[in-house]
Amino acid sequence: MTARVCVARIGAPHGLRGEVRLWTFTEDPFAVTRYGPLSTKDGTRQLEVARARPAKDHLVATLTGVTTREEAERLNGIELYIARDTLPGTDEGEFYHADLIGLAAVDAAGKPLGSVAAIHNFGAGDIIEIAPAHGPTLMLPFTDAVVPTVDIAGGRVVIEMPGEIEGDEPDSV
Template identity: 75%
Template sequence: MKTPICVARIGAAHGVRGAVKLWTFTEDPLAVRHYGPLMTKDGARQFEVTHVREAKDHLVATLKGITTREDAERLNGLELYIARDKLPETDEDEYYHADLIGLAAVNAAGERLGRVIAIHNFGAGDIIEIAPDKGATILLPFTNAVVPTVDLASSRVVIELPQEIEGDDAPTLT
């Protein structure tokens, strides 16, 4: 498997017959049914989703061969992957997080700022995290204004650093 993509994480056991809570990282949570076997990152173990239903903020899934609560409990926290080529192609200006991780981050003049280490979303939009060669990581909005260019062929993103970041000024004490 070339580049495995994490599509889900198994949570706690659900019930006594081997079902598990399943958090998916796909646009359509139920898509995990259609990817075929889901694997551990190293490919050593495979899991076939035999039944899945929606719950409040996750799915409840039954995995082939997992029949007891004890079996399910041993899987808690396990991340599940598929081969990158099993995912649909992205639209223009749409990217899989895994395609961005590790790209060089440069400014408009081509000067290195660091590399992309994560994409986060805490509910208000995507955030790109850049690790400079020295110093603390930088969190920036993943918008066209701040990241005008994503060049996967050249393995880089162009970052337009905002002129002012809210909160930079120290408060005045009186």
Template identity: 75%
Template sequence: MSALVCVARIGAAHGVRGAVKLWTFTEDPFAVRRYGPLLSKDGKRQFEVATAREAKDHLVATFKGVATRDDAERLNGIELYVPRERLPATDEDEYYHTDLIGLAAVTTDGEPLGRVLAIHNFGAGDIIEIAPLKGATMLLPFSNAVVPEVDLKGERVVIALPQEIEGDRDEDEAR
């Protein structure tokens, strides 16, 4: 089986008939219904979306075989995956976050920085996590200003390191 890509996360139970809040990570939230069975991270459990409707910032969904609130509550927090080959092809300048994991990170001058560990989103936009060749892990905004180039064929991302990060100065310097 190919690499698995996380496409959704199950949230809290919704109502008493087995529905759950479902946060999707796809451009079209309803695409999770078209990918066939969704898998748990270890691939041992399968989930098939029976119904889905739009809510404020998520979907309210039911899964086949989940009929009670108790059943739904046990699913809270499960991330749902699909094999990479089931996802649509990307355009020339598009990519899936999973395609970036492990790529080399270099400065705009071509100097090696490290490798891409992960892409996170804590609610205020994407963050790229870089495991540097030395020093502490870097968390940087995943924006065009900081990541001006993603080169999948060259297996690298170019990082324009910010000149100064607020709160990064020495206290003596600030006085």
């Protein structure tokens, strides 16, 4: 199966005629209107954004074939995906989060730390999740100081552990 990228998540209904709140994960929020049919995570259903308008921190969208509030309610929480190869290429130093999943994570000395399990954003910035071979995952801020090198061609990211970042001193108790 072709690699897929989550580009949006459907939220609660908006109004009575089947509109939904739509949170997009694209640089241009309206790009989701130009991708054509978007598929659900399991790939069993396709939905297309027919129209969208801006709202405070999301879009209000009309999805093709969704005409009632009840139909819109059943879609709440569904993530929408497209094939990775339909996205535009990236410039030097740019990448899609999906391209990082599975890359090896190493420290500045090249010692393996695990692999990139996910990139999260809980509202205060991106978090990189590193899954070591054994033990709990590491959740670190995805900043230039913590992740100074992303080498997709080389299949790795370099992680500066927070205690190792220059000028970073542990908090005293």
